[in-house]
Amino acid sequence: MEMSSRSLAVAVLLLLARLSAPVESQSAETTTGDCSGQDTTFELRTGYVFTAPEEILDTRPDTLQLSDCIDNCRANSSCSALNFETGLCVLFRTNAFDTPEALTKSQFPVYTIYAQKICLANASELCVDRPWAYEMVPSFEMSAFVREKKTAATRRACMELCLNEKTFQCRSASYNAVSGECSLSDMDRFSVTARSAYSTTPDVDYFETNCADDPVKMCDFQRTEGRILKTVDAVYQDVEDEEACKSLCLNSNFRCHSFDFGDTGEKVCRLSHHSASSLSQIQDPYLEIPEAKTYELTSCYNVTIDCRSTDMIVRVKTNRIFSGKLYAKERPNSCVTDVARGLEFELKLGYQDLGCDVKQEGPGKFFTEVVIQHHDQIVTSQDVGLALRCSYQLQNYTLTSGLDLSVASRVPTIAEESTVVPGPTVLMKIAARQGGDVQTAQVGDPLSLFFEIQEPNTPYSIFVRELIATDGVDNSEILLIDSRGCPTDQEIMGPINSMNGTSKTLRAPFDAFKFPNSDVVQFKALVTPCLPTCEPVQCDVQDYLGYHRQIESLGKRRRRRSEANGQDPHNLLVVQSIRIADKFQAAADTSPAKTKTASTESEVAVLRNSDGLLNHHSDMPPCLNLLGLLMAGALFLVAQAVLIGAWAFIWQKRRQTKMAETTIESDRRFFSTTYANNAYATS
Known part of the structure; x- marks a missing residue:
């Protein structure tokens, strides 16, 4: 006949009540020694029961949590040990240290959990909010996976060595009471399930910590x-x-x-x-x-993603010893990490590494899949596949204030494991060499470009490369800082230097210049954030005397993604403009110089600079005024037209006179001939 769930619960409680019936509630109060500057915690022994009826402080039925039973003992200064079964808590004023004969194995068909107070240095700090610090198994030893062996005078000293270990996460320790040897390990019975890793050894006690932080995701x-x-x-x-x-x-x-x-x-x-x-x-x-x-x-697998400017790093922490591979699904041979008996491992996937083949889904969006494979050669049902994403929001935002233009960018990281890495907001401004914003300047004024991260507590640093100046009219431009981060012409702009010893604020000094066709100079630069600091690049430049020397500039050469697809989502584009006035102005008191050309007269103004000096040397010929030349040419053409007209008029008059004379002579001859003929006829 099958037992229902409710009847089963009742039967279990009745069984526990019968087993605890001989135990009577007592309320004696005695004073126990304190920990003398050490912290109080508890040590468990599963399957053991403490039998000392005369030492019972209190019996608490209906206690459903071991932590509640431990808290009751912790709050009672007279309590030294306890027995716990589901639904029953019994407190004692003494413990197995004082009366070892009272501690025996639990009798079938139930088993009891025994706990006693212990004093361990730094327990409250290193084992926060944990009811107990260790579980002890007598005559039991971890014979494999020992990370370090030390000497300890007592069992408690061995526990403290494990609890305070700094170089690795100590999960268990084995203490040999005869030799005083304390063997520390980063494994325990849950991370190493193979029975061959353990052995039954007299005079050795095994301690397993409850203070380790295990992964609790993807379990x-x-x-x-x-x-x-x-x-x-x-x-x-x-x-x-x-x-x-x-x-x-x-x-x-x-x-x-x-x-x-x-x-x-x-x-x-x-x-x-x-x-x-x-x-x-x-x-x-x-x-x-x-x-x-x-x-x-x-x-369990805790997976975190570190999304950086040039790559993503996937880090895996597991609760069970892992031997196998972590690799990119599409590149299992070229992008892989081999793991041998580890609890923590990682894989770096470069965005520009063809061997890892990270996909770019869009501007600033990267995607890949990795596999946690347990077997060295084949994929099995216990393997885990992970989809990883890093997303950088690199849209350009323009903030306008007078002539100040800047681009702000937020860089949140989006991944399956909710990894978020805030990025910097970078402002570029133009200021005087020693500081102080400027709105306008004149050619030759000492200025500097400042690149500054606005967030004071950001972990990022920055470097600048591909800084160009444009005129904004006909797209004339000049490269000032190349792709390596080095100045192209030190006479125009010097190297980029850090301010206050940090690469969160950079400065690039230059003397004000302008383009011939515009008085507005616009600067554009690619600013790349890096963690934790940006390494300066060594630049080979030529000084004023023609000698080559090495200087440092805060830039870093790397193969750009733009070489592959025309864009690089890791750079911040910053823009700034300034109006540069020419120093050459027309002098108001200068009399125009005159020159004659082809019967015309034109005026040529000689420009003087702001200091009142001639722009050109005195022995150089002045420049002709274009309007004067045009007027002279026009007058010359008019004069030619007048001459041609006069000549045509005179020529026409002469022709008419000659024709009239010819007509008169013809008439005269006609009349003479007629008169002669008439005279002859008469005679």
Whole structure:
């Protein structure tokens, strides 16, 4: 006949009540020694029970959490130890140090968790909000994965060595009472499940910390049918569903490794720091129930992404020892990290590294997929695939204030693991050489370009490259700082220097100049943020005497993505303009010089600079005025036209006179001939 979940819960409670019936509540108060400057915490022993009826301080039934039982003992200065079974907490004024014969193994069919007070240096600081610091397993040793061996006078001293270890995360320690050897390890029974890593060794005690921070994301739980634990660390009621119970396990104040839900009552969630890998010393730790199921934590992966200006770094932290590969899905051979028995590993994926083939989905948006592969050659069902994204918002924002133009940029990082890296806001301004903003300047004035990060606490530094000056009229431009970050002509602009010893504010000195066709000079530069600092580049420049020398400039040459697709999402484009006045002005008191050309007269003005000096040397010929030349040419043409007209008029008059004379002579001859003929006829 099958037992219902509610009847099972009642039966378990009745069994616990019968087992605890001989224990009577007592309330004696005694004074125990304090920790003398050390911190009080607790040490657990699973499967052991402390039997000392005359030393009982208090019996607290209906205690559903081990942490509550421990807190009761911690708050009572007379309490030195406790027994805990699910639903029952018993406090004692003495402990196994004082009366070791009172501590024995729990008898089948139940098992008890025994805890006693211990004093450890820095426990409250290094084991924050954890009910207990260690669990001890007597005559048990981790024979493999020992990171460091030290000498300790006592078992407590060995615990302190592990707790205060700085070079690695100490998860367990084995102490040999005979030799005084303390073996520290970054592994424990949950990170190394192979039984070959452990051995039964007399005179050696094994300690496992509860203070380590395990990853609690992307966790897998293996379901085991037909059984649940007899004793658990915490019981919660009115839990909504199995997923909520899982969340309670992953976010508990102890290292939870298993849970069951709904098997001892409706909406009842039970959590335990134990799993099958840590219960090998306990006889029959499970209660066999056909319809029950227990979920045991297998592996967790905390994945973080560091999105940087030139690459992304994926870092993986796991709770179980990993040997295998972490590689880019599309480039498993050229972009890979081999891992041998590690709990933390990483892979760097360069945006410009063809071997990693990171995809660019859009301006400033990068995507790739990586695989956590356990086997060296094949992909199995336990492997994990991850989609990684870094997104940089690099749109240009123009802020206008008079002639001040700047581009601000925010750089949030978007990834599957919610990694956010704020980027800098960079302002470029034009100022006097020693500081102070300027609106206008004259050719030759000593000025500087300042590049400054606006956020005072940003981790970024910056370097500048590809600084150009344009006239804004016919797109005439000059390159001042090249792609390496070096000045192209030191006579025009010097190297970029840091201000106040930091590359968060940069300065580029120059003397004011202008273009022939415009009095506005616009500066544009690519500013690249870098972490944590920007390394200066060595520039080979030629000085005024023609000698070559090395100088430092805050730039850095790298193969630009623009060489591949015409854009680089990692640079910030900054723009600034200034009006540069020419120093050459027409002198008001200068009399125009006159010159004659082709019967015309033109005026040529000689320009003087602001100091009243002639722009050209006195022995140089003056420049002709274009308007005067045009007028002289016009007058010359008019004179020619008048001459031609006069000549045509005279020629026409002469022709008419000659024709008249010819006509008269003809008439005279006609009349003479007629008169002669008439006379002859008469005679």
